[in-house]
Every structure is written in C-alpha cells, then in structure tokens.
Amino acid sequence: MKNENTEQPVFLFGKRNYTFMIIGLMVIALGFIFMAGGGSDDPEFFNEEIYNWQRIRLAPTLVILGLGIEIYAILANPKK
Template sequence: MGEQKRKKQNELHRSSFIFKKKNYKVMLIGLGVIALGFILMSGGGSDDPNVFNPEIYNWRRIRLAPALVLIGFGIEVYAILLNPDKNKNTN
C-alpha cells in the first residue's frame, strides 16, 4: 500500500513544474533590469586609441549601471526563492 502511494506521488511531482507563472514574471523583470544595467554600462570609448575620453568615468557607468546589475541579480534570486502557493492567511 505504501509503495503505491509513493509511486503515485512521484508521478504527480514529475508532471508539475517547479516554478509558477509569477516566478517567471519576476525572472523576466530581473533579466530586464540586468540588461538595462549592461546597456547603461556600454559606450564611453574613443575612436582614436591615442585620445583619452573622460566619459568612461561617468557616474552612470561607474555607479548606476553596476548597481542595476546587482539589483537585477537580487531580483533573480528572489524569483527563484518565491513561493507563489504560500497561503497568506496562515494562523
């Protein structure tokens, strides 16, 4: 009897997905934030290698973009750990 129960539970677990729709939405938001950070980090170079362009040390490239990338990775970790099936009325 117990073995049949375990087999039935294993079949149920195999057919279900680990993440739900809410997890994937949060993951897409995190990927968007990471992509935005990398886009903001790009540029600032010079066409002539003998000419220095101080735009490479712009606040946007040094502070804002890496912060956005780290925030995006934090959102990804949150999306993985998020449990959308958790009941909010647990007393």
C-alpha cells in the same frame, strides 16, 4: 481510448516566479546597456565619459539589483 490516469505536467515555478525572472533579466540587461560605450576610436584621445556616474554607479547597481530580483524569483514560494 483516452487514459484517464495521465497527469498534467507540473512546473517547478509559478507564473509569479517567471514574471519576476523576466523583470530581473530586463534589469540586468539595462545595467549592461548603461555600462556599454564611452570608449574612443582614436587611441591618441582619452574620453573622460568612461568615468561618468552612469557607468561607475548606476550600471553596477542595476546589475546587482537584477541579480537580487533573480534570487528572489527563484526562492519565492509559488502561490497555489
């Protein structure tokens, strides 16, 4: 016999929240990918590419933007 009083599991976040969380994580990951590299294998040679705009401006901006998206995803009211 099935118990008719069983409750369905209630999730803390809705589908919309999880979608924004995944988008935020992808933006953060993209920022860290842009931040990677630029070093030199030879310690006698200095690579100026470590100071290009992608690593200095774009990558940190993407990480901060991704964190903002994550905060929005957590605080957004799930539509019921």
